[in-house]
Amino acid sequence: MVYGIPLEWYLIVAAALFCIGGYGVLARRSAVATLMGVELMLNAININLVAFWRYLEPPGTTGQAFALFVYAVAAAEAAVGLALIIAVWRTHNTVVLKDLDMLQG
Amino acid sequence: MTLQQILFLIFSAITLIAALMVVTRRNLCHAALFMVLSFFGVAGLYVLLEAPFLAGVQVFIYVGGISTLIIFAIVLTRDVVDPTLPPHNRQWIAGALVMALLCSVLIWTVLGYQWTTTTPGQVPADSIARLGTILVDPEGFLLPFEVTSVLLFAVLIGAITIARER
Numbered sequence: 001m002v003y004g005i006p007l008e009w010y011l012i013v014a015a016a017l018f019c020i021g022g023y024g025v026l027a028r029r030s031a032v033a034t035l036m037g038v039e040l041m042l043n044a045i046n047i048n049l050v051a052f053w054r055y056l057e058p059p060g061t062t063g064q065a066f067a068l069f070v071y072a073v074a075a076a077e078a079a080v081g082l083a084l085i086i087a088v089w090r091t092h093n094t095v096v097l098k099d100l101d102m103l104q105g
Numbered sequence: 106m107t108l109q110q111i112l113f114l115i116f117s118a119i120t121l122i123a124a125l126m127v128v129t130r131r132n133l134c135h136a137a138l139f140m141v142l143s144f145f146g147v148a149g150l151y152v153l154l155e156a157p158f159l160a161g162v163q164v165f166i167y168v169g170g171i172s173t174l175i176i177f178a179i180v181l182t183r184d185v186v187d188p189t190l191p192p193h194n195r196q197w198i199a200g201a202l203v204m205a206l207l208c209s210v211l212i213w214t215v216l217g218y219q220w221t222t223t224t225p226g227q228v229p230a231d232s233i234a235r236l237g238t239i240l241v242d243p244e245g246f247l248l249p250f251e252v253t254s255v256l257l258f259a260v261l262i263g264a265i266t267i268a269r270e271r
Contacts, residue, residue: 003109003153007220010150013117015211017124017143019204024128026200027193032133032178036140039171040124043147046159054154056221058228061239065246067159068236071166072253076260078171082178083268089182090270098194 002054010051018044031088031095035081042074113153120146131192133179141172155228158236 017040024037046067053063089095092102123143130136144167151160229235239245 002155002225004107005110005113005153008215009113009117010154011215012212013120013150015208015215016121017147019208019211020121020124020128022207023197023200023204026204027197028128029192029194030133032175032182033128033136033192035178036127036136036175039140039167039175040127040143043144043167046163047147047150050151050154050156050159054156054228055225058155058226058232061232061236061245064156064159064232064236065239067156068162068240069246069249069253071162072257075166075170076256078174079260079264080267082174083264085178086181086268095182 007051007055010047014044014047014051017041017047029096029098031085031097031100032082034097035078035085038081039074039078042070042077046070109153112149116146116149116153118146119143120150129192134176137172137176137179140175141168144168144172155232158233 021037021040021042021044024040025034028034028037049063049067049070053060053067057063085095088100092100094100120143123139123146126139127136127143130139144163148160148163148168151157151163240250241247
């Protein structure tokens with residue numbers, strides 16, 4: 001325990017945040033809202049990585065380094081995702097995921 | 106109850122309630138602002154975990170960068186989603202059920218496992234310097250670091266190419 005906070009508390013918060021983000025991905029109509037759900041899920045992963053680093057190997061650095069790589073990939077994902085949304089909006093004038101079925105046969 | 110426990114509960118409550126608002130608000134601008142609040146809560150958790158560098162990075166990248174990107178996307182694609190329609194699609198009940206199930210399985214697993222019971226040691230005072238060293242150390246994370254640089258460069262070009270006016 002660190003400052004009287006057990007590791008499980010962080011893991012439970014991260015699990016709840018992951019599932020809230022997952023609900024956003026599954027249930028929202030707008031593509032931008034879906035992307036926001038993905039960002040919440042990535043944040044939950046990072047909480048887990050940092051909590052494991054703090055509780056299992058505080059002299060090491062692996063957990064923090066992993067969290068930094070997750071940040072870089074999250075930034076890349078957000079940039080490409082929003083560029084795709086803007087491109088789709090320009091050609092089809094919608095960002096509602098249900099209407100984007102052009103690839104369906 | 107110690108001060109740190111109270112702070113933990115406050116930060117977690119901010120994070121989770123704001124996250125719930127993000128996935129339920131009809132107005133996307135409000136959802137984006139609640140997302141910023143949620144990211145701040147996560148930064149507070151990092152401070153409690155004694156990872157000040159990551160807390161700073163969280164504020165810079167998420168609160169500063171990604172939120173701005175998302176708000177820009179919302180503003181650019183505004184007025185195309187009919188505001189009278191519900192914010193969720195037809196599969197929202199199934200999605201909520203699956204995610205509630207997944208959440209309970211995760212919590213059950215976390216509580217059922219015997220985590221290490223020894224008290225973890227102190228974080229060394231030079232942990233940020235160690236992190237900086239290992240990121241550019243050939244024995245450490247130099248190769249992933251360089252691959253990440255290439256990835257970010259490719260994303261820079263790709264995002265401009267995809268979103269460009271033709």
